[in-house]
Amino acid sequence: MPNILAMDVGGTHFRVALFDDSGKIISVYRGETLRSGGREWMLGELRQRAEALRRESSEPVMACGVSFGGPVDFKRQRVTSVHTPGWENFPLSEWIEAQLVLPCRVDNDANAGALGEFRFGAGRGTESLIYITHSTGIGSGIICNGRLHRGRDSMAGEIGHLPLKESDSRCTCGLMTGCTEALASGRALDHMARDLAEHHPDQAARLLELCGGDPGKATARELIEAARQGDAAAAALFASAIRSLALALIMAIRLIDPDKIIFGGGVAQLGDFLIDSLQNALKEWWSDQFPNTTEIALAELGDKSPLYGAAALALQITG
């Protein structure tokens, strides 16, 4: 009964874990990412924590799976991040294989999250699902016919960059489009919250209260809480973001018609209010011809979906 290693490498924190071959966590280390340390610091941490867990393992460790919080070329097993200095075109699998002398497979966090929920979470028993990571940005991983569908350029699942509207401002993708991410991500909600608190304090009483009177501290979290409590201005902003997100889901449902859409990531962890609001917004596009029975659910593995997915990647190697 061999064990396996799983790593979840993110911009704010990272995890290295030892799993048994049934997908149960035996031991897990969680650390904060030292941004100033760059790639070398992170690689050092990963190696050190992996070696410590391996020494701890009562069974031989046979493989390693990695979830990386940025774009990954799966076929070439390279990080292709153009945003994070040092990681660009880095052969992460190859490096881990050389350091740990273990076969390794790496994928991006959205795909890993999809795989984690599919094998061990809310997606068990489905044939197809979309796992959406709703955090600072918005990404997704897609399972079809029981397998990850990565696409021609490892670019499938870019639900955050569906051009839902024309726009006067530039999206992070470089286009003058109102992409899902520009309209409904954690970053977009943060901006809405701060704008409301700073420029419309007369409409932001509840929001300001929730952030201790400091408009600079208003974030998505406080905006959603103010909306949940019925504050009109916050509710209207939240509703417009939710409508955009629902429209993106409708595009995905019309094209892919998955069994389930599963929400993970930081915004999703604010809970059922997000799902309930989305379900309600989706009704705008219901018709007799499109009854839309796709289930919308929260991730069962919380913020560990990508870590479990990394374990699933390793288990694909050990067979």
Next chain:
Amino acid sequence: MPNILAMDVGGTHFRVALFDDSGKIISVYRGETLRSGGREWMLGELRQRAEALRRESSEPVMACGVSFGGPVDFKRQRVTSVHTPGWENFPLSEWIEAQLVLPCRVDNDANAGALGEFRFGAGRGTESLIYITHSTGIGSGIICNGRLHRGRDSMAGEIGHLPLKESDSRCTCGLMTGCTEALASGRALDHMARDLAEHHPDQAARLLELCGGDPGKATARELIEAARQGDAAAAALFASAIRSLALALIMAIRLIDPDKIIFGGGVAQLGDFLIDSLQNALKEWWSDQFPNTTEIALAELGDKSPLYGAAALALQITG
């Protein structure tokens, strides 16, 4: 070396064919669909033509595959057409199995077209593709990881009903949305052509010439030909339809990132001008982050993609 039967049942014509087990057509019958004859007439034709081909076959016939030009519940193997009287909830596979004493599998024409091009046409060698049937309406079939992805309710691939815009008029799907089909289908192009010819004859000289001076005879075909020849008003209308279609493709590319998108159906048979115009329109959504290498191509099997797909369905039965 057993042979198989394939049927392509459409609203304007139908085909019944004998294939060998390598997917080559041995013999094919093509007939016009007698709309007034309804379901019973069509079933009678299918049985009669199938029996004739079977008598002709030098090898035993082992299975039958069917492409049906309307919605099909694949899991239940029933036609679910709500538009064509008589076909609603009809167990077409079961009927054929009883009549011909052959195992049978039925799917809708968009899925069959995708399967046909994947196994025998422009999609050979790909892992994923979207086959778009661009005709009176717009539908699609999706291959992921080398297999048809049909979705939870056999409703995947509804690229014709992506709500691309708000709208003051009702789409055929029942919603007040500017769906792809309402903006860019053969039906939409027919309306544009007739409207231009009837209400703006001063701008429609070339178009009117192409339809012999009778504005009532202006269709998509003449509109596209006038646009191809550089007629300004026709070109502007065609360009707006193409932009909508390109936007729908971008949604599909962002989500699915297929190796290829393959165009079949009546409008596609107007040729390379459609593909060239689409390629050009797609550039609006190119960026460094999204280089979009998905290939856009015409179906290689012409109007026989669904028939070949029906053969592929039968070959899945015989293994």
